[in-house]
Amino acid sequence: MKMENTIQETAQYIQQQFEHDASGHDWWHIYRVWQLSKSISECEGGDLFIVEMAALLHDLDDWKLSAENGTKATDWMSRIGIDPDASDQIQTIIREVSFKGAGVETKPNSLEAKIVQDADRLDAMGAIGIARTFAYGGHKNRLIYDPAIEPEMHHSFSDYKKSVAPTINHFYEKLLLLKDRMNTDTGRKLALQRHQFMEEYLEHFFSEWNLKINS
Numbered sequence: 001m002k003m004e005n006t007i008q009e010t011a012q013y014i015q016q017q018f019e020h021d022a023s024g025h026d027w028w029h030i031y032r033v034w035q036l037s038k039s040i041s042e043c044e045g046g047d048l049f050i051v052e053m054a055a056l057l058h059d060l061d062d063w064k065l066s067a068e069n070g071t072k073a074t075d076w077m078s079r080i081g082i083d084p085d086a087s088d089q090i091q092t093i094i095r096e097v098s099f100k101g102a103g104v105e106t107k108p109n110s111l112e113a114k115i116v117q118d119a120d121r122l123d124a125m126g127a128i129g130i131a132r133t134f135a136y137g138g139h140k141n142r143l144i145y146d147p148a149i150e151p152e153m154h155h156s157f158s159d160y161k162k163s164v165a166p167t168i169n170h171f172y173e174k175l176l177l178l179k180d181r182m183n184t185d186t187g188r189k190l191a192l193q194r195h196q197f198m199e200e201y202l203e204h205f206f207s208e209w210n211l212k213i214n215s
């Protein structure tokens with residue numbers, strides 16, 4: 001029962017922290033990753049409490065949203081009295097989850113980290129992924145597309161972070177790479193459908209851009 005309360009309390013805290021986000025990392029992103037992590041964990045196993053806590057806290061100190069090396073997740077866990085071992089495990093997962101560029105490997109070690117990373121990546125794919133990508137691009141004042149700017153495969157995290165390329169490039173620099181980077185079988189299965197939908201979307205996008213009539 002105590003664990004269930006801890007999760008509910010954490011969900012409330014996160015909801016209030018992310019209330020006003022307009023970058024595509026709003027509360028509903030966290031909520032979807034949380035639910036998806038639970039579903040994947042039902043098929044794949046893992047410690048459900050660790051999975052849920054890490055899913056809820058995974059973007060709290062994200063480099064895209066706040067200064068690097070934030071301590072909000074750690075502070076919250078000590079405030080609600082999570083035991084230090086579990087807290088360490090959750091912090092490791094949070095560090096391992098985020099995407100740092102096309103050529104930069106971020107392989108998670110534990111099953112719990114694999115699950116949360118899959119869930120987070122799945123939410124960047126498919127219909128929701130497309131919506132979030134354009135929301136984030138708008139938030140960063142990026143163009144939708146510029147034919148003069150080629151996609152670029154970033155081999156370091158600092159290059160990836162500095163990118164100001166149009167949003168369509170982000171599909172090639174990140175989103176279309178995700179299906180081959182899934183950790184679990186359940187994640188791979190879900191990723192495939194979402195991947196196909198993004199490819200279809202891009203096909204339509206470019207046929208409209210080039211004024212070709214679909215036959």
Ligand code: NI
Pocket residue numbers: 029033058059120
């Ligand atoms: Ni996320």
